[in-house]
Amino acid sequence: xxxxxxxxxxxxxxxxxxxxxxxxxxxxxxxxxxxxxxxxxxxxxxxxxxxxxxxxxxxxxxxxxxxxxxxxxxxxxxxxxxxxxxxxxxxxxxxxxxxxxxxxxxxxxxxx
Amino acid sequence: xxxxxxxxxxxxxxxxxxxxxxxxxxxxxxxxxxxxxxxxxxxxxxxxxxxxxxxxxxxxxxxxxxxxxxxxxxxxxxxxxxxxxxxxxxxxxxxxxxxxxxxxxxxxxxxxxx
Numbered sequence: 001x002x003x004x005x006x007x008x009x010x011x012x013x014x015x016x017x018x019x020x021x022x023x024x025x026x027x028x029x030x031x032x033x034x035x036x037x038x039x040x041x042x043x044x045x046x047x048x049x050x051x052x053x054x055x056x057x058x059x060x061x062x063x064x065x066x067x068x069x070x071x072x073x074x075x076x077x078x079x080x081x082x083x084x085x086x087x088x089x090x091x092x093x094x095x096x097x098x099x100x101x102x103x104x105x106x107x108x109x110x111x112x
Numbered sequence: 113x114x115x116x117x118x119x120x121x122x123x124x125x126x127x128x129x130x131x132x133x134x135x136x137x138x139x140x141x142x143x144x145x146x147x148x149x150x151x152x153x154x155x156x157x158x159x160x161x162x163x164x165x166x167x168x169x170x171x172x173x174x175x176x177x178x179x180x181x182x183x184x185x186x187x188x189x190x191x192x193x194x195x196x197x198x199x200x201x202x203x204x205x206x207x208x209x210x211x212x213x214x215x216x217x218x219x220x221x222x223x224x225x226x
Contacts, residue, residue, distance in 0.1 A: 096168075098160065
């Protein structure tokens with residue numbers, strides 16, 4: 001199946017630095033979800049974005065949905081070692097909202 | 113709530129053998145999904161069910177793969193015969209429905225086919 005590219009594929013930061021991952025679609029989306037997977041673990045739901053231009057915050061995490069509903073970003077302010085893992089976007093398209101297409105993921109490594 | 117339960121957690125089998133993976137979704141959830149995760153192909157949707165009915169199986173690789181959901185609390189994914197390229201982590205996930213779209217993943221089954 002078609003893969004959705006996320007950029008970057010991998011990022012290594014020092015604790016306290018910021019981190020951003022981007023997800024892009026060639027088609028307009030009905031919604032986008034973000035998941036986090038710790039090493040050796042399973043994907044865990046973080047958030048869903050539905051509206052054009054929507055911005056949601058969860059503590060140090062900021063999620064944004066593009067105005068055209070074709071792209072999204074996840075920004076982490078002042079990373080901590082507990083942020084280590086792979087962050088996936090998951091795209092829901094109109095008419096098939098139940099069926100998510102997962103992005104390739106961005107692996108975040110945080111060191112002291 | 114116990115979350116999504118999968119068994120076994122690890123499975124090692126020889127090529128040609130039948131493999132059956134099991135999943136118990138969260139009680140009350142209307143949707144169940146089977147995914148496969150590999151380094152090369154990422155996280156792929158294989159099939160999903162709504163109220164025990166298969167809705168989309170377009171991600172099932174080939175006829176060697178089959179999935180069933182005989183009731184709201186149990187689903188199986190069967191591979192017969194298994195091949196080394198089937199080695200992956202298989203996740204089951206469930207979703208509440210009723211306007212809620214977030215998915216809850218189980219711990220996964222790591223399958224190794226030698």
